[in-house]
Amino acid sequence: MVQTLGVVLGAGFTIVALLLHYVSGTGWEPTDDISAELLERRATAVPETDFPEPMNRSIGGGGAVLPAEGAEGELAEGEESEETEGFDPESIPEDEVEHYEIEFAKEGETIEVASNETILEAGEDEGWDLPYSCRQGQCLSCGGHIEDGDADEFIRHSNNDTLSDDELEKGYCLTCTAYPTSDLTIETSETP
Numbered sequence: 001m002v003q004t005l006g007v008v009l010g011a012g013f014t015i016v017a018l019l020l021h022y023v024s025g026t027g028w029e030p031t032d033d034i035s036a037e038l039l040e041r042r043a044t045a046v047p048e049t050d051f052p053e054p055m056n057r058s059i060g061g062g063g064a065v066l067p068a069e070g071a072e073g074e075l076a077e078g079e080e081s082e083e084t085e086g087f088d089p090e091s092i093p094e095d096e097v098e099h100y101e102i103e104f105a106k107e108g109e110t111i112e113v114a115s116n117e118t119i120l121e122a123g124e125d126e127g128w129d130l131p132y133s134c135r136q137g138q139c140l141s142c143g144g145h146i147e148d149g150d151a152d153e154f155i156r157h158s159n160n161d162t163l164s165d166d167e168l169e170k171g172y173c174l175t176c177t178a179y180p181t182s183d184l185t186i187e188t189s190e191t192p
Contacts, residue, residue, distance in 0.1 A: 087156055089116040089179055103185040104128070105147065113180050119144065119155070120175040123188065130175065130188050137161055137177035143191035146171040146184050154184040167192045 092115060103110040104123060113122040120142055123130045133141035137159035146154050151168045155178040163172055172192045 087158060087179075089118075089158060092116045100180040101183040102180055105185055105187045106189065115179055115181065117179070118158075118176055119173075119178045119180065119186060123175070128188075132176050135176045137174045140174075140191045142174055142176040143189070144173050144175045144178070145187045145190035146173060147187065148184055151178075154182045155180055163192070 098115045099112045100115065101110055102113045102119060102122065107123070107126075107128055109126070111122060111126060113119060120130055120132055120135075131141050131143075133139050135142075137157060138161045140162055148154060149171055151163075151171050151173045155173050157174060158177045158179065160168075160174055160177060162174060170192065172190070173186075175186070175188060
């Protein structure tokens with residue numbers, strides 16, 4: 001009986017202690033949520049871009065180079081402005097669309113691609129799982145290498161914010177915005 005009485009008294013004291021603890025409270029208050037403030041501060045430190053953040057090369061370095069002061073929009077005397085925009089494939093009249101033989105080296109097949117269709121789209125139409133991310137020429141995920149030489153001799157980009165002239169000369173292209181202008185052989189999943 002002494003043992004039963006001890007267990008009952010112990011349980012009773014424990015329940016009373018718990019009730020007193022919860023009634024009186026601990027005095028602890030959670031800290032303020034500062035996550036919104038931190039996100040706002042970070043947003044002011046990161047430059048605005050037109051493409052989704054995972055492809056934003058300016059986060060963590062590698063961002064675009066800003067022009068020197070006073071150089072914005074100014075051309076030297078007699079210098080002509082290069083066309084910075086790519087071409088518009090939708091502007092090609094239907095009766096002027098040409099077709100080219102594109103050999104996909106890694107896939108081991110040659111297919112016909114229209115001059116108003118990207119190399120990436122043509123490969124996807126074949127059911128191939130080709131790499132891509134932004135589909136806007138602003139990352140290197142869809143990179144490819146033209147084995148035959150200078151990329152500008154075989155394709156033209158509707159947009160290319162990533163590859164330098166030197167990389168284009170070495171045969172690299174962005175398959176998501178690359179439209180063929182000649183027959184070529186390309187290795188997909190290749191970046192400089």
